Amino acid sequence: MLEHVELFFKSIFIDNMVFATFLGMCSYLAVSKKVTTAVGLGAAVIFVLAVTVPLNWLLDQYLLRSGALAWLGPEYADYDLSFLSFILFIATIATMVQLVEIVVEKFSPALYNSLGIFLPLIAVNCAILGGSLFMQSRDIQSLGLAFNYGLSSGIGWFLAILAIAAIREKIRYSNVPAPLRGLGITFIITGLMAIGFMSFGGMLTGGDEAPAEVEKNTAQKTEEVKTIKEADENSVSYNNAIINE
């Protein structure tokens, strides 16, 4: 349970898709002019990530990684198909997006009207493929964790695009230098926001051992400082003594 909570917060804040790894920047910059459209795209990204990451986890686990084909029989245990992962992942994503589009259109026309136009855009959003590839390279252990990872990275992306869209709506009234208007200032604001998000890096440093060591070090340092100060005072008093003499 604890690992679920940790992964959840870690993928939203520390490994935020936009601010830490710059995934999905293209649609992040192109669709963030108005808050309402940003919310639509963000919701679609959460949805698609939460569906495709677990699916690709299953593909990776039972088809692609070395030894994954062992369930077919011992003679298949040596195969390593991981070089095919790009093509299979992207095929899964493209198919899922198409499928989701059809299903949503059939069963919830209202949702389709708000999400529909964004769904085709999403197939080529790097955040979606990036989610699956990071899932593979970070070696996520179970299907539940993979679902959690997809969902929380999606939420992180949603937060990012919501924030920048709100800022861009406001900044229209400010006097930005002409050459920076539009794209330029958006880049710089995103950079500043990314610096801000870096401060979340200290949030989950984990176990007890590392901080204890740091404390020890600081304790040692303060001791050293003390001894140095004492030495200084000694030398000062010594000097004073000399001067007095």
Added chain:
Amino acid sequence: MALLSKKDSRLILDPLADNNPITIQVLGICSALAITAELKASIVMALSVVFVLGFGNVVISLMRNIIPSKIRIIVQLVVVATLVIIVDQVLKAFAYELSKTLSVFIGLIITNCIIMGRFEAFALANGPWKSFLDGIGNSAGYGLILVIIGFFRELLGSGTLLGIKVLGDPIEKTGLYAIGYENNGFMLLSPMALIVVGIIIWVQRSRNKALIEEN
């Protein structure tokens, strides 16, 4: 050049400056930012994109009359994915260390918006030779920005270029360091890539007023 007519050479030269994919068309930002802390990684990434986009454009352009338009996105993705797998396997075989630094970002060339953008906007409507030139031009414009970002980030961040010390030795205090210069470690962090791109856009648009957005 006799090989290139005037129209053809514009296909290559336009994307280098006034129609640059990164700073004007806003395509392919994702990978441009994450891997530019070192010049070497940026150059390899630029070359990979030149290869993928050049040949991808040719393949799509050759198939443009037989692709049903309903499933064209999946066809395009399969073509790109195949080319990217080739690049990835070559890098893993000949430059393993580098492929570790680039990690998933080679894979993300597949969803690099430049590629899909050029397929949709150019290769589906033009012949293979023109598409090839367009692909080379656009990926070169992308690579140019990547190399500029990589150059400044590596030079200011770690005082090296391609791993060679150019500003003197920071530990022994030779060269610039002898007079008190310090590396700006901040340049190596990813947010600075965004700010460097912002500055490039600023410089480019103040030189060419026609590019300024209204907003």
